[in-house]
Amino acid sequence: xxxxxxxxxxxxxxxxxxxxxxxxxxxxxxxxxxxxxxxxxxxxxxxxxxxxxxxxxxxxxxxxxxxxxxxxxxxxxxxxxxxxxxxxxxxxxxxxxxxxxxxxxxxxxxxxxxxxxxxxxxxxxxxxxxxxxxxxxxxxxxxxxxxxxxxxxxxxxxxxxxxxxxxxxxxxxxxxxxxxxxxxxxxxxxxxxxxxxxxxxxxxxxxxxxxxxxxxxxxxxxxxxxxxxxxxxxxxxxxxxxxxxxxxxxxxxxxxxxxxxxxxxxxxxxxxxxxxxxxxxxxxxxxxxxxxxxxxxxxxxxxxxxxxxxxxxxxxxxxxxxxxxxxxx
Amino acid sequence: xxxxxxxxxxxxxxxxxxxxxxxxxxxxxxxxxxxxxxxxxxxxxxxxxxxxxxxxx
Numbered sequence: 001x002x003x004x005x006x007x008x009x010x011x012x013x014x015x016x017x018x019x020x021x022x023x024x025x026x027x028x029x030x031x032x033x034x035x036x037x038x039x040x041x042x043x044x045x046x047x048x049x050x051x052x053x054x055x056x057x058x059x060x061x062x063x064x065x066x067x068x069x070x071x072x073x074x075x076x077x078x079x080x081x082x083x084x085x086x087x088x089x090x091x092x093x094x095x096x097x098x099x100x101x102x103x104x105x106x107x108x109x110x111x112x113x114x115x116x117x118x119x120x121x122x123x124x125x126x127x128x129x130x131x132x133x134x135x136x137x138x139x140x141x142x143x144x145x146x147x148x149x150x151x152x153x154x155x156x157x158x159x160x161x162x163x164x165x166x167x168x169x170x171x172x173x174x175x176x177x178x179x180x181x182x183x184x185x186x187x188x189x190x191x192x193x194x195x196x197x198x199x200x201x202x203x204x205x206x207x208x209x210x211x212x213x214x215x216x217x218x219x220x221x222x223x224x225x226x227x228x229x230x231x232x233x234x235x236x237x238x239x240x241x242x243x244x245x246x247x248x249x250x251x252x253x254x255x256x257x258x259x260x261x262x263x264x265x266x267x268x269x270x271x272x273x274x275x276x277x278x279x280x281x282x283x284x285x286x287x288x289x290x291x292x293x294x295x296x297x298x299x300x301x302x303x304x305x306x307x308x309x310x311x312x313x314x315x316x317x318x319x320x321x322x323x324x325x326x327x328x329x
Numbered sequence: 330x331x332x333x334x335x336x337x338x339x340x341x342x343x344x345x346x347x348x349x350x351x352x353x354x355x356x357x358x359x360x361x362x363x364x365x366x367x368x369x370x371x372x373x374x375x376x377x378x379x380x381x382x383x384x385x386x
Contacts, residue, residue, distance in 0.1 A: 006356035013361030014368075021369050161372060168373040 018161070026160040028167055034130035037078050038094070046100045048076040049313065052092050052229075053107030055081030056245040059296040060107065065303035069310025079107065082127045086117050086142055089225035090135040096236065097135075103317060104233055105309070106226075107245040109283075109295075110255065111208070113222045113268055114215050118142060121152050125166040132157040138225075208255055212264035222271060230275035240277040241313065242268075246286040246305055248294055256283055280312065 029035070049070075051061050057079030066075045076099075078091050088106065095101070119142040124131055131139035136157055143153035156162040214220065221227060233240040244265070247256070255261060269279040285308055290301025297305055337352065339345035341363075353359050 006358060009358030010361035010364065013358050014365035015361075017362055017365035018368065021365075161369070165372050172373050 022159055022161045025164050025167060029160060029164040032129075032164070032167075033127050034080055034091075034134060037080060037091070038134065040076070041078065041095055041098050044076050044099050045074070047102045048074040048099060050092075050095055050099075050101035050104045051075065051077045051079050051107070052088050052095070052104060053079040053243075053245070054083050054088070054112075055079070055296060056109060057105075057107035057243075059292070060245065060302050060305050062299065062302040062306040066306040066310045069307035070314040073102075073310060073314070075306075075310075076101070080127050080130070083130070084117060084119075084128065085112065085115070085223050085225035085229075086119065086139065087128055087131055087134075089229050090131060090138045092229055093135045093138060093232070096232070096238075100236075101238060103239045103241060103313060104229075105241045105243055105280075105313070106229060107243045109245050109247055111211055111215070111264075113226050113242070114211075114220060115223055117223045117225055118145075121156055124156075125169070129163050129166065132163045138228075141224075205254060209258065209260040212260045216263045216267045219267075222268070230272065230277055234276045239317065240272075240275075241280050241316075242272050242277055243280045243309070244283045246290070246297060246301070247283045248288050248291050249284075250288075251294065252283055278316065280309070282309065285309075 049066070051057050058077065058081050059079075061075055061077040061079070063075050063077070067073055076095075078095055080087065080091065083091075092104065092106075119128075119131065121143075131142070132153070140150070140153050143149040222230075230240060265279075265281070272279050282305070286297060286301045286305050290297055290304055292298035292301075333349065333351075336345060337349045340347070340349055340352065348355070
């Protein structure tokens with residue numbers, strides 16, 4: 001017993017310290033971007049125009065410009081950077097638990113609608129951590145393929161130190177980069193170049209073409225979160241507009257202005273229409289000067305896009321008061 | 330001074346068996362804090378496995 005007691009004390013002290021660190025991280029994470037959006041949701045009302053998507057959508061909606069294009073509308077942008085369709089479904093479901101929007105717009109780029117959505121705990125960091133606390137019942141579906149992954153999901157969801165570990169990592173990464181930049185003034189500039197970082201998202205053209213053709217040839221279903229979004233909104237009779245988000249001309253020329261993408265787009269448009277949704281081809285709506293980097297709109301680009309989208313939606317929703325039978329072009 | 334510090338780190342890292350006098354005995358409950366700090370440090374410094382930096386945008 002005497003030999004065990006010190007060990008128990010040590011374990012108790014370690015557990016107490018870990019509990020304290022968890023409480024501190026939980027407090028630190030009160031103002032993460034997803035939580036700010038959740039608070040905005042608490043203040044929102046029915047009949048808003050709800051936007052869901054990743055950072056492209058988060059940066060694309062300029063509320064004042066949107067209202068200019070559609071007077072009397074109330075945009076609520078729940079787009080959150082660095083998220084995937086499963087988190088978009090979670091955000092949408094959490095939003096629908098609180099409000100009944102007039103319409104929902106879901107932004108996508110490239111093959112996102114058909115992308116593989118299986119998550120690993122190593123990948124679910126930063127804003128994606130919302131998967132553990134915004135409708136976690138949906139997030140857990142990405143981890144329910146075996147008991148181990150189920151247990152890992154529950155453990156991480158319970159412990160803020162694990163769930164929000166990117167709060168620590170971000171600081172450590174910054175420290176590492178600053179140390180690496182000592183005596184090397186150009187290193188920091190390269191690290192912060194967004195085009196360099198976002199270029200990593202681009203797939204090789206031959207792989208992109210092959211994948212898009214495979215989807216059409218196999219009549220592959222869309223990713224399950226996208227299917228669930230479509231089904232849920234169809235059941236609730238809330239119109240969903242799936243928006244092919246604005247993208248710079250270089251990307252369009254390489255990836256979108258191809259026969260393969262035209263076939264993929266037609267296929268996706270049809271799939272969405274089958275569930276009563278609409279497809280908006282907006283990838284060329286903003287000229288290159290309206291982009292902050294090779295993926296996101298700048299303020300002027302967002303204002304232009306928002307006005308045009310608002311006008312489009314105002315006309316569409318005025319024309320369609322019942323679930324649609326055909327996508328507007 | 331440097332030798333003592335080196336000895337402390339060697340002991341903490343498991344490279345030396347004889348405990349430096351400045352450290353508490355192996356039975357001291359304060360080692361619990363040490364292990365907890367190591368766990369937190371490992372999580373903070375273990376980085377991420379994904380290809381893309383998702384943290385700061």
